[in-house]
Amino acid sequence: MKKTTQNNYVDFLGEIKERIRRAQYDALKAVNKELITLYWDIGKMIVGRQEQYGWGKSVVENLAKDLQKEFPGIQGYSKDNLWRMRKFYLQYKNNEKLAPLVQEIGWAHNIVIIESCKDNLEREFYIRMIKKFGWTKNVLIHQIENKTYEKTMINQTNFSKVLPEEIRSQAKLAVKDEYTFDFLELGEEHTELELERALISKVNRFLIEMGGVFTFVGNQFRLEINGKEFFIDILLYHRRLKCLVAIELKVSEFKPEYAGKMQFYLSALDDLVKMKDENPSIGIILCKGKDRMIVEYALRVSGKPIGVATYKITARLPRNLKKEFPSPEQIARLMEEM
Structure with a gap:
């Protein structure tokens, strides 16, 4: 033949x-x-x-x-x-x-x-x-x-402001407010490198907790800009949203400068890695803790789609977040757009 x-x-x-x-x-x-x-x-x-x-x-x-x-x-x-x-x-x-x-x-x-x-x-x-x-x-x-359900409804992102309308609602539903990594054998005190290695060693469980429609692209993903190297902790691809998802791991409480660093990574990904038919890259900053008001101020001035979430090694939803839960009418509207 x-x-x-x-x-x-x-x-x-x-x-x-x-x-x-x-x-x-x-x-x-x-x-x-x-x-x-x-x-x-x-x-x-x-x-x-x-x-x-x-x-x-x-x-x-x-x-x-x-x-x-x-x-x-x-x-x-x-x-x-x-x-x-x-x-x-x-x-x-x-x-x-x-x-x-x-x-x-x-x-x-x-x-x-x-x-x-x-x-x-x-x-x-x-x-x-x-x-x-x-x-x-x-x-x-x-x-x-x-x-x-609860962790998705109270998530903190700036997607409504910076993403195209056709993927905005789906993107909101792709980011939780808190992730539970109870499958990791880590003590309460650990480094960012230990957290990254533990997640990569159980990448299938990690992807399930992230939502089940992500594929793994790489860890310590290398970007070269004007001869200088930069590394994204974990890079995923969301199959439904058709976009790259950069994840930065922080074992401390959220700081405003983390959003600036993520914005830099997303700009570079969109210019150097993203395909023409793909949607804008999204960033998720995973922190040990966060002050919701500080996150709100940090994301308000960001021009790139970023979500800020916390992670726990054991499963629990903080009681003080109950008051953050949106109204039934707001939840119904969001789900109508799914």
């Missing part, structure tokens, strides 16, 4: 593979939607009959036994799962916004959300994040346990 013909064939094979993958994905989506619809209907029927005839708990237990006898080997009709179907229907039956959305994620995801989330805004957040970023069940559990 001639080289040009072989190249054409390779391209052709690639197109066929991609088409098959798309068909497989569409088929899985269709099966999932049908399964969720079935479970919704069963939950609705159980609730309806209990209300109509005054049936108690025994109807679910009897139903589970008879269905498992009628459909041996088919999972999903246990007593516990039938109760989940009932709860699923009751949770969303009067919610016109969420009822269609829950059909677009898996049953296992739905159960985790129902059993772990406190209100409909939190549920909507995780449903939309699963759809957008393809979180697995385990990633979802990790994000809920580490309070990603």
Whole structure:
């Protein structure tokens, strides 16, 4: 086979593979939607009959036994799962916004959300994040346990001012106010180099905590400007935002000069590394602590997109941040733009 013909064939094979993958994905989506619809209907029927005839708990237990006898080997009709179907229907039956959305994620995801989330805004957040970023069940559990919803809603960035409107909301949702690195074997006192090495040694866990749609580009990423070398602690790439993400690690409290240094890095990345079709590079300064007012002043004058977050080795959300939480109306508006 001639080289040009072989190249054409390779391209052709690639197109066929991609088409098959798309068909497989569409088929899985269709099966999932049908399964969720079935479970919704069963939950609705159980609730309806209990209300109509005054049936108690025994109807679910009897139903589970008879269905498992009628459909041996088919999972999903246990007593516990039938109760989940009932709860699923009751949770969303009067919610016109969420009822269609829950059909677009898996049953296992739905159960985790129902059993772990406190209100409909939190549920909507995780449903939309699963759809957008393809979180697995385990990633979802990790994000809920580490309070990603709360930490995302109170994050500190200047994205509203400096990013293009079409990616502004997605970018806000890509940065948390606090990251939990409880998978690191580090003492409370450590150096920036020790923190960097520990994160790189467990880069997969690090990327999951960052949000699950980042890819690792490098650490101590080298920039050469007029014969001088500069190094970015960690450089990632956000696949949805299509942009480079520079991360600076600080084991101290945030200082205003950190924003100036990050602004320098982002200018250099945009000029020297960013591709023409990519969005502006984003910076995340990860600090041991921060004063929110100092961060606000520092970001107010920055012309580059920067977020300032803290990190913890153990999972906890400081109580004093509860007052920083946005109103339900503000949260709803942000999620509508996802």
